[in-house]
Amino acid sequence: MNRKLKVISGLYKSKSIFFEKKLKPTKNSVREILFNILKKKTENSYVLDMFSGSGIVGIEFLSNFAKKVHFNDVSKKNIDKIKRNCKKLNLNKNIKFSNFEFNKFFLKNKKNFDIVYLDPPYFYINIVKDLIKKSKNILKKNGIIVLETSVNNKINIEHFLYKKIGKTSLFFID
Numbered sequence: 001m002n003r004k005l006k007v008i009s010g011l012y013k014s015k016s017i018f019f020e021k022k023l024k025p026t027k028n029s030v031r032e033i034l035f036n037i038l039k040k041k042t043e044n045s046y047v048l049d050m051f052s053g054s055g056i057v058g059i060e061f062l063s064n065f066a067k068k069v070h071f072n073d074v075s076k077k078n079i080d081k082i083k084r085n086c087k088k089l090n091l092n093k094n095i096k097f098s099n100f101e102f103n104k105f106f107l108k109n110k111k112n113f114d115i116v117y118l119d120p121p122y123f124y125i126n127i128v129k130d131l132i133k134k135s136k137n138i139l140k141k142n143g144i145i146v147l148e149t150s151v152n153n154k155i156n157i158e159h160f161l162y163k164k165i166g167k168t169s170l171f172f173i174d
Contacts, residue, residue: 005056009035010063017085019054020077026057026119026148030165034146035064037161037172038115041144042066045114048138050102050131055082057117062091070096070113072105106134114140119148128155132173145173 002018008028019025026034034057035042043065049058052073059082061069071082076099086095098105102120116135120128128147135145149155151169161172 005054007056007059007063008032009060010065012059012063012089015063015089017054017056017059017089019056019081019085023053023078025054027166027168030148030168030170031057031060033163033165034170035060037163038144038146039064041115046070046112046140047115047117048072048111048113048135049117050105050135051119051121052082053078053119055085057119058082058095059085059089059091061115061117062095066094066115068094068096070098070109070111072098072100072102074099074101102131102134106138109138111138112140112143113138114143116143116145117148118145122150122153125149125153125155128153129157132157143174147171147173 004016007015044067047061047066047069049071052071058069058071073079079097079099149169159171159173163170
């Protein structure tokens with residue numbers, strides 16, 4: 001069974017994407033704050049949407065004029081759904097897809113990303129510091145890592161900005 005979600009800003013505002021019922025995509029309120037904060041940084045950026053799930057965050061980046069988005073998710077089913085959603089929105093250029101477990105992704109990719117968006121399953125809490133360390137290795141100078149997690153996950157990491165939106169935490173890391 002599929003559920004529907006709308007893009008909330010930019011060029012594709014109000015366009016719908018479809019995703020699997022079992023997924024918990026990033027909420028509108030979280031995406032709104034995310035893009036208010038990253039507005040200037042998003043345009044012409046190369047973005048990694050790690051743990052893409054529904055793909056809504058990466059699609060929002062494209063809607064807000066990111067130059068390129070790389071979607072990665074361990075689930076081939078999720079990646080196939082993201083591909084269909086991108087095709088439906090005529091997002092055929094400036095996108096890349098991969099279907100790797102995150103450790104394998106970091107071994108295979110040495111790209112320089114401007115923004116790395118991490119939204120790991122909340123039970124991955126014990127590997128967050130390793131994820132951030134590996135993300136820094138593929139981040140351009142002056143790039144940003146954004147970590148989305150539950151406010152219930154107590155994480156002690158260096159960050160330059162923290163936002164709590166309902167039950168969600170956003171950490172902005174340079």
